[in-house]
Structure formats: C-alpha cells, structure tokens
Amino acid sequence: xxxxxxxxxxxxxxxxxxxxxxxxxxxxxxxxxxxxxxxxxxxxxxxxxxxxxxxxxxxxxxxxxxxxxxxxxxxxxxxxxxxxxxxxxxxxxxxxxxxxxxxxxxxxxxxxxxxxxxxxxxxxxxxxxxxxxxxxxxxxxxxxxxxxxxxxxxxxxxxxxxxxxxxxxxxxxxxxxxxxxxxxxxxxxxxxxxxxxxxxxxxxxxxxx
Numbered sequence: 520x521x522x523x524x525x526x527x528x529x530x531x532x533x534x535x536x537x538x539x540x541x542x543x544x545x546x547x548x549x550x551x552x553x554x555x556x557x558x559x560x561x562x563x564x565x566x567x568x569x570x571x572x573x574x575x576x577x578x579x580x581x582x583x584x585x586x587x588x589x590x591x592x593x594x595x596x597x598x599x600x601x602x603x604x605x606x607x608x609x610x611x612x613x614x615x616x617x618x619x620x621x622x623x624x625x626x627x628x629x630x631x632x633x634x635x636x637x638x639x640x641x642x643x644x645x646x647x648x649x650x651x652x653x654x655x656x657x658x659x660x661x662x663x664x665x666x667x668x669x670x671x672x673x674x675x676x677x678x679x680x681x682x683x684x685x686x687x688x689x690x691x692x693x694x695x696x697x698x699x700x701x702x703x704x705x706x707x708x709x710x711x712x713x714x715x716x717x718x719x720x721x722x723x724x725x726x727x728x
Contacts, residue, residue, distance in 0.1 A: 538726065541726045542586050542590060545582065545585070545586060545590075545724050546582060546586065546590050546593055546594060546597070547597075549578040549579065549581060549582045549594050550578070550593075550594045550597035550598050550601075552578040553575045553576070553577070553578040553579055553594055553595075553597075553598035554575070554597075554598040554601045554602060556573060556574050556575040556577065556578065557573050557575035557598055557599075557602050557616070558602070558605065559573065559574075560572060560573040561573070563701060565683060565697075566683070566697060566701055567676070567679035567680055567682075567683070567697075568679065569671075569676075569679070570698075570701070571612075572705060574708060574709055574712060575598055575616070575620075576595070576620045576623055576624065576705075576706065576709040577709040577712045577713060578594060578598075579591045579592075579594040579595050579598070579620055579623075579624045580623070580624055580627060580628075580644070580647075580709055580710070580713045581713055581716075581717060581720065581724065582594045582624070582724070583624040583625070583627055583628030583631070584627070584628060584631050584640065584643075584713070584717060584721075585717075585720075585721055585724035585725050586724070586725075587628055587632060588624065588625040588626075588627075588628030588629045588632065589625075589628075590628075591621075591624025591625060591627070591628045592621045592624060592625050594624070595616075595617050595620035595621050595624060596617060596621070599613040599614075599616055599617040599620075600613075602616075609670060611663060611666050611667050611670070614662070614663055614666065615658070615659065615663040618654070618658045618662070618663070619651050619654065619655055619658065619702060620651075622647075622650050622651050622654045623647045623648060623650065623651035623706055623709075624647065625647075626643075626646060626647040626650045626651075627643045627644050627646065627647025627648075628643070628647075629643075630642060630643035630646055630647070631643035631644075640714070640717075644707075644710040644713070644714075645707075645710075647706065647710075648703050648706030648707050648709075648710060649703060649706075651702055651703070651706050652699050652700070652702040652703035652706065653699070655694070655698050655699060655702040656691075656694045656695060656698065656699055659694050659698060660690065660691055660694055664676065664690060673690060676690065677689070677690055677693065680693035680696075680697060683697075684696065684697075
C-alpha cells in the first residue's frame with residue numbers, strides 16, 4: 520500500500536491534524552529562510568541609503584501559494600519579529616517590511632487559491648506586486664514615515680531624496696517617484712525567484728511527495 524493510499528485511509532481528524540502540523544513546520548522553515556534573506560539586504564540603486572533591497576518576501580510568497588494567503592502573512596510576521604532583534608531601525612523598517620509583504624503575499628495567495636493554474640499564478644503575482652507598490656505610498660506616508668520622524672527629521676529624509684532628484688518637493692512626491700516603482704520591481708524580483716523554484720518545491724511544501 521502506497522504512502523498516499525495509507526494517508527487517505529486515515530481518519531479525517533488525523534489527516535487534518537497531520538496537515539496542520541505539516542503546515543506549521545513548513546511555515547517555520549520558510550520563516551527561517553525569509554529571516555536569513557532579510558539579513559542579506561543590499562543597498563538599493565537610486566534610492567536613499569536608509570532604503571534597502573532584499574528578497575525576503577520570496578519564501579513568504581512560496582508559503583502563500585503552497586499553504587494559503589494567511590500563511591504568507593504569518594511568515595512575513597515571524598521573519599520581521601526575529602529581524603527586530605538584529606536591526607538598528609527601531610522596528611520601523613520591520614513595520615514597513617511587514618505591512619508591504621503582508622499585502623503582497625495575501626493578495627497574491629488569495630487570487631492564486633481561486634485559480635491554481637500557471638496563468639492564475641502569473642496574474643496573482645503581478646496583482647500582488649502592484650497592490651504592494653500602491654499600498655507603499657499611503658502606508659509610508661501615514662504610518663511608517665511619521666514614526667521615522669521621531670528618529671530622523673522630515674527635512675533630512677526629503678533631502679536624501681532630493682540628493683538623487685532635486686526636483687522632488689515633498690515626501691509624498693518622493694514616495695510616488697521613488698518608492699512606488701522600487702517596491703513593484705522588488706516584488707517582481709521575488710515573483711521571478713518563486714517561479715524558478717515553485718514547481719519543484721510545491722509537492723514538498725504541500726506534503727504530496
């Protein structure tokens with residue numbers, strides 16, 4: 520009798536418990552991978568020095584596709600809680616990373632759950648990255664940057680943008696010109712990495728192999 524057949528013959532409660540345990544274990548592994556990738560952040564091209572590029576949303580997107588959108592958000596939360604212990608951003612960077620990553624993975628995971636085809640994955644990924652980019656403007660303007668102002672004056676932050684493009688006149692304009700496209704590109708890098716490995720990892724993540 521194959522392992523798959525044996526699993527089907529188990530009581531429904533046992534199967535559900537086993538699936539939950541596997542999902543928790545996979546979430547832990549993906550959260551650890553996301554945390555490590557978040558530590559490997561790089562300076563972002565044509566962005567102020569306090570903005571970094573990382574690919575830590577990549578494992579969370581894998582989790583959202585394999586386990587569901589809620590797990591993608593949970594991975595984003597766990598990695599940022601751990602990253603707070605090693606960061607000098609007073610949790611501001613982690614707050615921004617969590618908010619944007621949660622929107623990205625939840626939207627992408629929710630759309631993919633309704634259409635689990637390759638075309639559905641492409642649409643889900645693009646919409647998720649676009650939603651994250653659009654959300655980056657109000658989340659930074661109304662939540663994240665006001666917290667930053669407690670540690671770095673608004674004028675200093677604006678000056679960092681103006682050093683790259685002198686024509687920007689406000690924080691809101693800076694977010695539209697710089698952060699919005701940067702966030703979308705960052706999301707699409709995570710999408711590209713996900714598409715490279717998801718087909719091979721999917722059976723392992725879902726416990727079908």
